[in-house]
Amino acid sequence: MPVVALQGHPFHPFYPLYPFYRGSPMTYDWLALQKQAAEEFGARVDMITDWAAATPDTEWTVTELVRHVVLEQQWVPALLRGLSVLDARRSLTPLGPDLAKEWAIYSALAAAAWATTPADAPVTLSYDTVTASDYLREQVSDVTIHSWDLARATAADESLDPALIEAVWTVFEPQRDTLEASGLFASPVPSDENAPLQTRLLALTGRDPRRP
Numbered sequence: 001m002p003v004v005a006l007q008g009h010p011f012h013p014f015y016p017l018y019p020f021y022r023g024s025p026m027t028y029d030w031l032a033l034q035k036q037a038a039e040e041f042g043a044r045v046d047m048i049t050d051w052a053a054a055t056p057d058t059e060w061t062v063t064e065l066v067r068h069v070v071l072e073q074q075w076v077p078a079l080l081r082g083l084s085v086l087d088a089r090r091s092l093t094p095l096g097p098d099l100a101k102e103w104a105i106y107s108a109l110a111a112a113a114w115a116t117t118p119a120d121a122p123v124t125l126s127y128d129t130v131t132a133s134d135y136l137r138e139q140v141s142d143v144t145i146h147s148w149d150l151a152r153a154t155a156a157d158e159s160l161d162p163a164l165i166e167a168v169w170t171v172f173e174p175q176r177d178t179l180e181a182s183g184l185f186a187s188p189v190p191s192d193e194n195a196p197l198q199t200r201l202l203a204l205t206g207r208d209p210r211r212p
Contacts, residue, residue: 028167030136034114036164037143038107041069043157044150045100055153056207057146062153066099069146072139073103076110079135080117085126110139141168145205148198158209165198172204 051063060068074095078088095102119133144164151158193200202209 030133030140031114033140033164033167034136035111036161037140037147038111040147040160041143041150042103042107044147044154045103047154047156053153056149063099065146065149066103067095069143070095070099070102070106072142073106073110076139077113079123080113080132084124137171141171144168148202160198165201169197169201172201
């Protein structure tokens with residue numbers, strides 16, 4: 001299941017991963033969805049027994065996948081405070097070896113930052129300045145997809161919250177023709193148009209939910 005990892009870029013602020021998220025309609029409670037996505041990922045972190053196991057992101061082990069998601073949470077408060085990418089990077093501390101503990105710490109700090117930041121606040125990323133709401137949708141979408149990656153890697157429950165899947169679908173589906181071209185996703189996996197929405201979302205991002 002050849003899903004592309006992030007080609008040497010461990011966190012979004014240094015790379016224009018999701019500039020296409022801008023302008024997605026705010027028809028969902030993305031703050032509530034951020035909490036749900038974090039709960040989904042955290043539940044799978046609690047299931048990890050083999051940190052060296054392979055993941056659907058073919059360049060990453062479980063350790064590398066979790067580190068990526070934790071790093072993204074670590075960046076959130078600094079960027080939402082209005083720091084530049086360079087100043088935000090300087091403010092970060094190296095992650096410790098206990099990534100489950102680090103996830104608990106930094107996901108909570110990120111959630112608190114999201115809750116106190118106006119939706120229209122400017123956020124400087126490497127590729128442009130976006131609104132906090134755009135950045136939030138990016139982060140929710142990333143954590144959601146990686147929750148499934150981690151579930152598959154750890155043989156945990158792969159079913160994700162339907163409301164979360166529906167919202168993230170509205171972010172990815174309009175960009176179906178540009179995802180693979182970004183270099184960050186494998187080719188879409190064929191799926192039946194009547195398949196469950198989670199199956200279609202995963203297929204759109206190059207993930208095959210079928211068991212080998």
